[in-house]
Amino acid sequence: MASTDQLIICEHCDCVYEKVTLAKHQKTLCSRCGGVLQRYNGLTIEQRLALSLTALVLWVFTNFYPVMSISLKGLKNSATLWDSVLALSQGPITFIAMVAAIAMIIAPIIQLVLLIWVLGFALSHQRCPGFKFCMRWLETLRPWSMLEVCLLGAMVAVIKLAGLLDVLPGIGLFALAVLSLMMIRIAGRDVRDLWDTL
Numbered sequence: 001m002a003s004t005d006q007l008i009i010c011e012h013c014d015c016v017y018e019k020v021t022l023a024k025h026q027k028t029l030c031s032r033c034g035g036v037l038q039r040y041n042g043l044t045i046e047q048r049l050a051l052s053l054t055a056l057v058l059w060v061f062t063n064f065y066p067v068m069s070i071s072l073k074g075l076k077n078s079a080t081l082w083d084s085v086l087a088l089s090q091g092p093i094t095f096i097a098m099v100a101a102i103a104m105i106i107a108p109i110i111q112l113v114l115l116i117w118v119l120g121f122a123l124s125h126q127r128c129p130g131f132k133f134c135m136r137w138l139e140t141l142r143p144w145s146m147l148e149v150c151l152l153g154a155m156v157a158v159i160k161l162a163g164l165l166d167v168l169p170g171i172g173l174f175a176l177a178v179l180s181l182m183m184i185r186i187a188g189r190d191v192r193d194l195w196d197t198l
């Protein structure tokens with residue numbers, strides 16, 4: 001049987017290609033559907049691990065510090081991500097609260113824990129226990145982690161409410177903004193490289 005190590009499958013249309021080594025700023029596109037197959041990743045394992053640990057700290061800030069504070073005529077109120085999920089769960093759309101909790105809180109933290117676990121062992125060029133399980137879950141969770149959507153929603157809320165009340169963006173919102181960008185960089189499609197590296 002031919003070796004499949006050097007093959008890559010387009011995740012959008014299942015077309016099979018041979019892998020190529022990319023130079024800086026290069027990416028390969030599927031000739032059939034135009035989807036991105038490979039993107040140059042200049043980060044070393046140490047850098048990825050450092051970014052993952054930083055993202056973990058940011059996740060704590062995002063979840064335990066207020067995303068925004070509002071005040072009107074001396075009355076003040078502030079809300080964290082957890083508060084927003086709790087508020088949703090008490091309304092008529094409990095299902096949405098569950099989806100929001102998964103997309104904003106649970107999926108990102110599982111991704112980060114798995115990444116730190118895999119990369120911690122990768123530092124000494126070892127596959128961590130349960131490597132295949134971790135890598136499959138990293139791939140499965142990718143579409144569920146929607147921090148950037150949450151960030152966009154929070155920013156729209158801040159801008160819309162600013163016309164009615166005194167709105168102050170909180171530490172949580174700034175942490176969320178940086179965390180969203182970092183998650184795209186560290187938990188994106190490039191995670192697949194670890195299959196080859198280890």
Ligand SMILES: [Zn+2]
Pocket residue numbers: 010011012013014015030031032033034035
């Ligand atoms: Zn394709």
